[in-house]
Amino acid sequence: MKCLLILLATASSITAHSTWQELWVGSTDEAGTCVRLPPNNNPVTDVTSNDLRCNVGGTTGVSGVCEVAAGNTLTVEMHAQPGDRSCANPAIGGNHYGPVMVYMSAVADATTADGSSSWFKVAQDSYAGTTESWGTEILNANCGKRTFTVPKTLASGNYLVRAEAIALHAASSSGGAQFYMSCYQINVTGGGSAKPTGVLFPGAYKASDPGILINIYQTPLTYTAPGPAVWTG
């Protein structure tokens, strides 16, 4: 019986895991052409690991670079299973409640950058008091898509874009938070002169941060997502 329960628990957590897989530039679907795709949909749970940058294997680049004009939008897209973009399936299901955030990092060459450079936050959906307001639930309501504007003032050049969802359903014990991230390789054109300062991964998060070690089932619940404030240009 115990084995069966463990099997069931394992099965349900696997079906609930997810991966950031696709990217849109404005209204153009670039699919998976410039993503460093993680090997599977398992989360990272160690905030001190280099895997926190761009997921397992994510310090190594791919050949594709997506080009975006400063001031245009990018849309990162998450789904549970590889290549399954069906809106009928939750992007991140299984009560994987938590914030959704996007970071960028200026790099010399997006195809070779290892993610050790500093990251500034460009988008965030955290929590606003209801289950539906969790970033992950907003993502589910939008078929896994989160759109943000590349600030018009941002300096042109190569960047990594790091999309992240943190699932907090088991975050009341240390190491229980689940980090899902992928990095996209981007070339920003027509930008300004802004070079925002940022944070490092690992380093930006601690296992004991109130946005990472938290019982999200407590009432009333207040929540502050980890990392720096959003930079909007």
Ligand SMILES: *[C@@H]1O[C@H](CO)[C@@H](O)[C@H](O)[C@H]1NC(C)=O
């Ligand atoms: C980025 O875009 C600029 C402007 O179009 C171009 O000169 C440069 O070669 C591009 N770099 C990469 C790595 O795509």
Ligand SMILES: [Cu+2]
């Ligand atoms: Cu999961």
